Amino acid sequence: MDAETKTDEKPAHSSLKIRRARSEDIDHVIALDARITGLAKPDYWHDIFERYRQRRLEERFFLVAVSDQHPETILGYVVGEIRAWEFGSTPCGWVFALSVDPDARLQHIGERLFEAISDEFRRAGVDKLRTMVARDTPLHMTFFRSEGMMAGPYIQLEKSIEAPTKSKTGS
């Protein structure tokens, strides 16, 4: 809890532009993701670029935030797609990546990216947006909550499927 500062908000970024990602953005996105997560995933991002920048663009959205002054610098990105009929789920917008440059936070860039992809989903004909976040990452959780997201009708489950270790008797 931080009761010391009443607000740490900066003014909204004045010349922000949200657009579809382009091939020249990929290295910047990889670098930004690596900076935030501490893990570079070039293969993953090249695959995402190939799938979300080239095919079924009417239901796949890879958006980046740039400033007018430095259009080559990626300040943030959001990636999502329309998913349908997973265990009966009617078509919905699904966001699976959203990041903002740590030096550019608290300027409503995440909010603008979220609104932009919501608009894309709406135009594509869906009226629900879903995502999945780790419950121990307060930054993501509080951000999506602040955008009005609540628990949905599905719950995420998991199971360890490691090979069982054999007992000494071999049974």
Place this chain on the structure above:
Amino acid sequence: MKLQIASRLAIYALLDLAAHPDRQVSVAEISEKYGISTHHLAKVMHTLGRSNLVRAVRGAGGGYQFSGNAKRTTLLDIVQLFESFVQEEGEQSGLGGNTETDRALRQVLDEIDDIARATLGSITIATMLKLIDAHRVRDRNDTEMAAPHA
């Protein structure tokens, strides 16, 4: 899940004060609005004051004023001032005798606690104020829809 009365009172009071951060609101006003005892609320406000979430303003027109950070203070932060709403690590009721059955049941109950903690820990006062506004708009729309048209 159920919260203790003190936690609920603290949340009500903080949301009222944070909605009008420049205004001072008296304990009597908040008590009246929610139909709660001024004595109980005064104790709650004292705890909130010690945590720097509210400040007491003395004199005529005095009362309490919100002094926290609405975008950083979560419901979990508030609740934890008044209760430990989940079982602490190693805390056991004595029931179950630490059997396999007891451990399996605790695994399920811990899952529920973890989800409750994550929910309360992700909702800030600012988010709650937005949610309240959304309810207000919905109520107004419902009222307008229900009103007979002239």
